[in-house]
Amino acid sequence: MNFDWAVVQMAVPLLLQGTVMTLKIAAVAGAFGLTGGIALGLLSLGGWAPVRLFVRGYVDFVRGTPLLIQIFIVFFGLPVMGLRLGEFWAGVIALSLNCAGYVAEIVRGTVGSVEKGQTEAAMSIGMTRGQILMYILLPQSFRPMIPALTNDLITLLKNTSLLSVISVYELTRSGQAIIASHFVPLEIFTLLALYYYVIISALSHLSRFIERRLPQW
């Protein structure tokens, strides 16, 4: 087998540009996805039935359709709605919407799994639903949420590669550009895999670090 090391040497710095873009997309979409997902999760735990149903439907849609299709819908749908935001923001919005759906489900599931006696004790001292959520259930849910949220962020990071189809110049797309001009697919895709692996390992370590630092009782 001929593995073209010269191309690899040439590609390493080029791919770093794509890496920066991938990290940027993941950071922005992660921030939006987490915020939106936590908000949706809390809404679905709230008392208002129509809102609960809406969130339920949203989560169902996000989980029940391929992300690639969601990306295309946002990419081609935004201009129809009169928003010309370019491929970067179309991609970020699609990934955020997707991530938010999964995060909402994690928040709902984790908060819902806090032992029932906690809610009853809080009710017995006269707390309302919102207060119970805020002061009793949420604080107990942060730590158990971390592993599941990390999983979602890792998935989000991997999913940024799908934005190559709408020509966002992220890591995968920058690799494809090199392949197109030098025709070295095996070398470049192997290299891409390594790049993603390093980024995701770093993320996992960070998550375990945060989990250890959060208080447990």
Add this chain to the structure above:
Amino acid sequence: MVTGMGGIQGQAPLLSVRNLRKSFGDREILKGISFDLVAGKTMVLIGPSGSGKTTVLRCLNHLEEPSGGTIMLDGEAIGGSFIGTDGKFVPSGEREMAAQRRKFGFVFQRFNLFPHLTALENVAIGPRKVLGLSRNDAQARAAEKLKRVSLAEHMHKRPSQLSGGQQQRVAIARALAMEPRLILFDEPTSALDPELVQEVLDVMRALAGEGMTMIVVTHEMTFARQVADHLIFMADGHIVEEGSPEDIFTAPRNEKTQGFLRHVLNR
């Protein structure tokens, strides 16, 4: 001043329960429970497991929604109100229900302390967030209640650092801090190691002595006999027999009561 059981007949009851019913699906747990409780008195509910004692307590403060009957506390219908001359029952909204619920203290079998808060915070959070006291006032009140259950030196520990008996005393302090009209105790010593039972019963005995109104579900017969002003024996969702503990313990009339007492007292 009139004292003793004969003297309370004329007083308006603090709590008045009429024909309380509760079904889970088609299983009827409470088949019409009625009783009155005068302020300052302690009522003890005894009976075999599954007789509905715990469900009575949980229905009183609407942790379980009753299926029928009325609960009047201080002349106010709990869980809703009667509107107009025909007395139509309108259920309370969430806020109203929460406000009514805090008039009942509730002490759970498994304590249900908030694990992420210290003993002091467990007791202070109600006064702070529900009653709207300032942080300092809420903490001062919490410290005072913890002192009352002899836990002043443990107030900065979390529940996981406390023994079961200490946790249950924190739970009692948490109920006291809301200054409820009465406190409901749901088998407060059943989850405790035997050597920790007394410290909790001692606190409850002291509360009864200070004139706190209490309803206690318990299997501690010695305690029931010593502390109860009024004893109720329940079986199969009914009140089978009630009266002074002396009467029921020494001369039970119903054969179910006789069987139960023979069993628990090992006679």
